[in-house]
Structure formats: structure tokens, C-alpha cells
Amino acid sequence: MKISPFIVCCVLCGGGLLAEPLLLNHIQVIGTHNSYHVRPPDWIFETLGPIRDDVKAWDYTHDPLDVQLDNGVRNFELDLHPFEDGFEVLHVPVVDAETTCLAFMDCLRTVQAWSERHPHHIPISFLLEFKLPEAYLDGRPLKPLDMSMLRLLEDEILTVFPREQIITPDDLRGNAPTLTAAVREHGWPPVEEALGKVFFVLHNRTELRAAYTEEYPSLEGRVMFVNSAPDRDDCAFIVVDNPYSEQIPELLAKNILIRVRSDSRLRQGRSGDTSRRDASFERGAHIISTDFPAGRAHPDTGYVVKFPDRVPARCNPQFSPPDCQARLRKLLEAKQDRRVSDLD
Numbered sequence: 001m002k003i004s005p006f007i008v009c010c011v012l013c014g015g016g017l018l019a020e021p022l023l024l025n026h027i028q029v030i031g032t033h034n035s036y037h038v039r040p041p042d043w044i045f046e047t048l049g050p051i052r053d054d055v056k057a058w059d060y061t062h063d064p065l066d067v068q069l070d071n072g073v074r075n076f077e078l079d080l081h082p083f084e085d086g087f088e089v090l091h092v093p094v095v096d097a098e099t100t101c102l103a104f105m106d107c108l109r110t111v112q113a114w115s116e117r118h119p120h121h122i123p124i125s126f127l128l129e130f131k132l133p134e135a136y137l138d139g140r141p142l143k144p145l146d147m148s149m150l151r152l153l154e155d156e157i158l159t160v161f162p163r164e165q166i167i168t169p170d171d172l173r174g175n176a177p178t179l180t181a182a183v184r185e186h187g188w189p190p191v192e193e194a195l196g197k198v199f200f201v202l203h204n205r206t207e208l209r210a211a212y213t214e215e216y217p218s219l220e221g222r223v224m225f226v227n228s229a230p231d232r233d234d235c236a237f238i239v240v241d242n243p244y245s246e247q248i249p250e251l252l253a254k255n256i257l258i259r260v261r262s263d264s265r266l267r268q269g270r271s272g273d274t275s276r277r278d279a280s281f282e283r284g285a286h287i288i289s290t291d292f293p294a295g296r297a298h299p300d301t302g303y304v305v306k307f308p309d310r311v312p313a314r315c316n317p318q319f320s321p322p323d324c325q326a327r328l329r330k331l332l333e334a335k336q337d338r339r340v341s342d343l344d
Contacts, residue, residue, distance in 0.1 A: 024188035026320035031075025038098035093138035120335035129203035169219035272301030284318030
């Protein structure tokens with residue numbers, strides 16, 4: 001009978017009492033939206049700006065993924081285009097195609113190389129979104145949009161990251177009947193057990209998610225989690241985006257990891273309005289995604305999304321043990337994942 005080591009991992013305290021383990025769903029990290037993105041050339045804005053309002057939202061550049069990691073980012077959003085000749089990471093072909101790592105495996109290799117240099121880092125997560133309408137604009141043939149394509153994606157992940165470095169649904173499920181039940185009862189893995197690891201989430205919620213879960217609705221044997229919903233058997237992670245969502249308290253109580261966006265379409269960066277950012281932190285989302293991480297504050301307003309003390313993670317203000325902050329600080333200092341470069 002298989003029992004997950006994550007589920008049984010508790011720490012004996014003095015007096016024989018069991019301490020509540022510090023879990024991944026007890027902490028918050030910073031992520032980046034379209035983490036690969038590089039601002040397109042000026043002619044794009046001059047030509048398309050007057051006729052397409054969304055072009056204004058392309059006016060930002062992210063540092064390479066390893067530089068973002070140096071600055072404390074621990075979640076990446078990668079837009080995938082499943083071309084027949086390889087998975088590519090970019091936003092919109094031709095008009096917004098600049099990227100710091102075009103080949104998906106090159107993005108992964110950049111993170112893996114950084115991870116090898118920092119083996120005790122807070123877990124790094126990847127949100128993988130297939131941009132299918134945009135991919136058709138390129139004109140190149142696409143891979144079949146089915147489970148065979150998703151297996152190829154898994155193969156590329158496993159080519160770069162060894163299985164033991166990846167947190168998978170099987171690691172959380174243990175003997176529970178579904179992934180949802182396991183997460184609700186036990187939460188995510190203890191932080192200390194997950195240091196140095198990565199995990200992946202399939203962002204798409206329609207045909208590709210259906211293909212990925214059809215045979216194994218609780219993600220048995222799968223490499224990736226999915227962007228789920230509480231009434232499904234595979235619910236461990238949900239993209240909410242809106243930090244004001246009334247869903248958040250209920251999802252926190254069910255130990256589901258939540259990702260929100262602290263800013264959208266560059267509006268908060270340009271205005272300097274921090275209200276949505278502050279709500280993202282205070283309402284308890286686990287991953288706060290931004291276009292303006294440490295090192296890339298808005299040049300005019302100074303808007304930036306980072307933790308005050310420059311650490312790569314902090315305790316969730318809505319859902320964590322009372323002694324979380326002291327324990328997390330001690331853990332990060334012991335594992336040398338505390339220093340973050342100060343570029344702002």
C-alpha cells in the first residue's frame with residue numbers, strides 16, 4: 001500500500017505533541033505573467049496601436065528566467081505554441097513574438113541550471129498555457145491537439161527535470177480516492193520536503209484539459225496538475241486571476257493553491273495604483289503574478305510587486321500556522337534561499 005511521504009511528514013515536538021507542518025499552501029510567492037515576454041519593436045505600436053487597443057498591453061519586458069529567479073520570482077507563466085517542428089514560447093506570432101527563450105526546452109534548461117546552482121530553493125512552478133488561436137496565425141502546421149501532443153510535452157519536461165525533482169499529482173494523492181480528497185484532507189507537501197523541486201500546471205480548461213484527464217480523472221501517472229475546479233476529482237490548483245474573488249476563502253479552506261494577478265494590461269503599473277496588488281497579498285492567494293517584479297519596476301510610477309524583506313516567499317496572512325513566519329525565516333536562512341538581489 002503506497003502512502004505518500006508528504007502526507008505522513010509531521011514533526012514531533014517536545015512533550016510528544018505533533019506540530020502542524022509548514023505546507024506549500026501556507027506560503028505566498030511572486031510569479032510573472034507571460035514570463036518570457038520581450039517588448040516588440042516600436043513599429044508595432046506605431047502601426048497597430050491606433051487600431052488595436054490590446055497592443056498597449058505589450059509594452060513591457062521581462063528579464064531572462066534565471067535573472068527573475070535571482071530577484072525572487074518563483075512562478076512562471078509560459079505560453080506554448082505546439083508547432084509540428086517543436087513547442088515554442090511566445091505571445092503572438094509576427095506582431096508580439098519577442099521572447100527570452102523561444103524553445104520550450106530552452107526555458108526549462110535555464111531554470112534547471114539555476115536550480116542546480118541553488119539546490120534548496122523554494123519550489124518553482126510553471127503555468128503552461130497553449131495559445132492555439134495565436135499559433136494558427138503563424139501558418140506552420142501544428143501538432144495534433146490531443147493526448148499524444150500532451151505526452152510529447154511531458155517527455156520534454158522529463159528530459160530536462162528528473163522525475164524525483166518534480167512534484168506530481170501522485171505525490172499528493174497517496175491512498176486517497178481522488179486528488180481533490182487528498183488535498184482537502186492533507187494539503188500540499190511540507191515546504192522543507194519540497195525545497196529544490198518544481199511543479200507544472202496545464203492552464204487550459206477546455207479540450208486539452210479534457211484530453212489530459214479523460215483516462216485518469218484524478219491525474220494518476222500524470223506529470224502536470226491542471227487548472228481545475230472544486231467539483232472535479234483533480235482539484236489541487238486553480239487560476240482565479242481576480243484577487244477580490246469571493247471564491248478565495250472557500251478555496252483556501254480546501255487547501256487548493258490559488259494564483260491571482262496583481263496587475264492587468266499594465267494599468268496598475270502606469271497609474272501606480274497598488275490597491276489590487278495589496279489585495280492580492282492580503283486576501284491569501286498563494287501565487288501573485290505581475291508584469292512588474294523586482295528588478296522591473298514601472299519606470300515612471302515605480303510600481304513593483306515584491307515582498308518587503310526581499311525574501312522569495314512569505315507566510316500566507318489568511319491561512320498559515322501561528323508560528324509560520326519564524327519557522328519559514330529559519331528554514332530559508334538554514335537552506336540559504338534568503339538573499340535576493342536588490343535592483344530597484
